[in-house]
Amino acid sequence: MLRAITLAFALSVFPATAFANSCPSIMAAIDAALPASTLAEADMTKVKELRAKGEQLHASGDHAGSEAALNEAKKILGI
Template sequence: MLRSISLALLLTIAPASAFANSCPTQMAAIDAALPTASLSEADMTKVKELRKQGEDLHNAGDHAGSLAALGEAKKMLGI
């Protein structure tokens, strides 16, 4: 019984921590693409805002929101 509870708890926590750990990877990909991006000034500003928003949401524990914002920034950058 205890083994089943432990396994269920592990399966619940593991995806959440994996989800949280991908935010920094996404931010790093955006940071690497920014210097060579050929975007309009308005789009570059929007990408930087989304990147900041993603970091803020990640730090607040909202990893789904963070990944959504970072995903939009990556889409605008074409990565």
């Protein structure tokens, strides 16, 4: 019985952990693309706001919201 509970707990935690780890890699991709970007100033401001929002959401535990904001920034950057 204890083994089944432990297995169920491990399986329920793993996807959340894997999902949470994608946020830093998306932030790193954005950070790497920013210096070479030729976006208009308004778009660059939007990307930086989304990047900051994504980091804040990640830190607060909202990984779905973080990934959504970060992916929107990636889309604007064209990466």
